[in-house]
Amino acid sequence: xxxxxxxxxxxxxxxxxxxxxxxxxxxxxxxxxxxxxxxxxxxxxxxxxxxxxxxxxxxxxxxxxxxxxxxxxxxxxxxxxxxxxxxxxxxxxxxxxxxxxxxxxxxxxxxxxxxxxxxxxxxxxxxxxxxxxxxxxxxxxxxxxxxxxxxxxxxxxxxxxxxxxxxxxxxxxxxxxxxxxx
Amino acid sequence: xxxxxxxxxxxxxxxxxxxxxxxxxxxxxxxxxxxxxxxxxxxxxxxxxxxxxxxxxxxxxxxxxxxxxxxxxxxxxxxxxxxxxxxxxxxxxxxxxxxxxxxxxxxxxxxxxxxxxxxxxxxxxxxxxxxxxxxxxxxxxxxxxxxxxxxxxxxxxxxxxxxxxxxxxxxxxxxxxxxxxxxxxxxxxxxxxxxxxxxxxxxxxxxxxxxxxxxxxxxxxxxxxxxxxxxxxxxxxxxxxxxxxxxxxxxxxxxxxxxxxxxxxxxxxxxxxxxxxxxxxxxxxxxxxxxxxxxxxxxxxxxxxxxxxxxxxxxxxxxxxxxxxxxxxxxxxxxxxxxxxxxxxxxxxxxxxxxxxxxxxxxxxxxxxxxxxxxxxxxxxxxxxxxxxxxxxxxxxxxxxxxxxxxxxxxxxxxxxxxxxxxxxxxxxxxxxxxxxxxxxxxxxx
Numbered sequence: 001x002x003x004x005x006x007x008x009x010x011x012x013x014x015x016x017x018x019x020x021x022x023x024x025x026x027x028x029x030x031x032x033x034x035x036x037x038x039x040x041x042x043x044x045x046x047x048x049x050x051x052x053x054x055x056x057x058x059x060x061x062x063x064x065x066x067x068x069x070x071x072x073x074x075x076x077x078x079x080x081x082x083x084x085x086x087x088x089x090x091x092x093x094x095x096x097x098x099x100x101x102x103x104x105x106x107x108x109x110x111x112x113x114x115x116x117x118x119x120x121x122x123x124x125x126x127x128x129x130x131x132x133x134x135x136x137x138x139x140x141x142x143x144x145x146x147x148x149x150x151x152x153x154x155x156x157x158x159x160x161x162x163x164x165x166x167x168x169x170x171x172x173x174x175x176x177x178x179x180x181x182x
Numbered sequence: 183x184x185x186x187x188x189x190x191x192x193x194x195x196x197x198x199x200x201x202x203x204x205x206x207x208x209x210x211x212x213x214x215x216x217x218x219x220x221x222x223x224x225x226x227x228x229x230x231x232x233x234x235x236x237x238x239x240x241x242x243x244x245x246x247x248x249x250x251x252x253x254x255x256x257x258x259x260x261x262x263x264x265x266x267x268x269x270x271x272x273x274x275x276x277x278x279x280x281x282x283x284x285x286x287x288x289x290x291x292x293x294x295x296x297x298x299x300x301x302x303x304x305x306x307x308x309x310x311x312x313x314x315x316x317x318x319x320x321x322x323x324x325x326x327x328x329x330x331x332x333x334x335x336x337x338x339x340x341x342x343x344x345x346x347x348x349x350x351x352x353x354x355x356x357x358x359x360x361x362x363x364x365x366x367x368x369x370x371x372x373x374x375x376x377x378x379x380x381x382x383x384x385x386x387x388x389x390x391x392x393x394x395x396x397x398x399x400x401x402x403x404x405x406x407x408x409x410x411x412x413x414x415x416x417x418x419x420x421x422x423x424x425x426x427x428x429x430x431x432x433x434x435x436x437x438x439x440x441x442x443x444x445x446x447x448x449x450x451x452x453x454x455x456x457x458x459x460x461x462x463x464x465x466x467x468x469x470x471x472x473x474x475x476x477x478x479x480x481x482x483x484x485x486x487x488x489x490x491x492x493x494x495x496x497x498x499x500x501x502x503x504x505x506x507x508x509x510x511x512x513x514x515x516x517x518x519x520x521x522x523x524x525x526x527x528x529x530x531x532x533x534x535x536x537x538x539x540x541x542x543x544x545x546x547x548x549x550x551x552x553x554x555x556x557x558x559x560x561x562x563x564x565x566x567x568x569x570x571x572x573x574x575x576x577x578x579x580x581x582x583x584x585x586x587x588x589x590x591x592x593x594x595x596x597x598x599x600x601x602x603x604x605x606x607x608x609x610x611x612x613x614x615x616x617x618x619x620x621x622x623x624x625x626x627x628x
Binding site: 056082083084085086087088089092093095135140141151153154 | 204287288294420
């Protein structure tokens, strides 16, 4: 499969030790991952009341920036994102669509008043990217608590899952996952 | 997981869209409605398992909509959403049967858990109903047998009245199955998962009936060592079946009328009023109109209980049901006695069909039960039936028609006269032509 998926890091948010991200994703997802650095005027999506950024609007903006040869685009940001009906989101995706967005804001241990843990932040972000990409390939939440498609409504949920699609989800996506990423 | 169907009702597009996506990702089937009218239209089109309902919408508000939704589908789970945390509206929504109440925006974990719990509870409730229906079916409570026009009418009336909460008066001779009809109404009503409490007013002495119906407090009378709930209190939520209502005393009629009208009563020896909610079904084999005329039965109570009347025809007026009922009782007693299912001989069928059945279905059931116990053949024979039924048949044999008697007598005289017609006519005291005419009429062979 030669599907080109763009990992769009918004406003220079790309920690230096994340250079293996594309490789780690390829362990499970047999696509070509391209890193993009994207400049976005986030103020357009800012809510003064909530001090958060509207995820759906941001996602719409990202889609406009999907290069012609690209199959999908996933934005990665360090700001806190929301949709009006929910207090926060870890990420948002178009089910069976071309775009997704992931926020590292609440994946960071510092947000919870804990010491900085870069390794954990990386693992959580990897799983969230896989999760949202899964949605763009039409996968819904999975009941298997170890599967990356298991629903996560709090951060510890993400730590419980593996950076891995269960057999049923792999079958639905038509992929074979290498468990080395876990 | 069962593919649950969720309806999101909110006038804000962003709420509908985001919740739609959220639940789609969770694997639910989702529909959205932008107004109360749209929601009601969608409710009429198909059932939903759960509805997320915005309490504040232009036009019809969420509380009114909730009432209308419950009228269409009483079992659907409703979760109220609001932008303002108002205790009053929350309480009102919960009183009207909403599962819970959430304030916008929701914490994703709260929303997820809430929906999961609500659907789990609904699943358990549905399963509970299914199991109870299975038990009801296995217990055969709703078995009512009859294909005659009279019985079909009764069954139609049962179906008509069961869904309502109307008071029902069942009339019919003793043994026609009045209690069975009362139970059928109860098991087909919305109160079916609450008890049906039957009281045979005619069988309980007047002095005990008051305590039996209303219960008593400890020390209310000699022997009242404990507080005891009465039948009325036990029927709370369900059905109170008062059999032989025509037999109650005038004082009890007054007490009963008060309870029926106010749905409140006090236990014997008690001071506190107790509120109850029950459906009343009464039965009698008495002519209540005559009792009212004779001032034995209160007119106001008569009108109170005579709201919807079902007359059960006696078995002699629905003879086509006799063999059906016989078959039903044979099956029933084969099961309970652990005996193979028997057939019924033609002679026994003949007897059953011609018997007047003054004791109605009860008498027939007893006759079959007895025949199943005493019968030694693979068929129920006429001699297996109770003696009084056979006797009746024998007595019937003694009533010979005049024509049959004349025919028998002529045959006998002709035989005595060795076929000599002139002699036979002489012995009978008639002329030969008359005898020839009678021989022709009765087809007598010489």
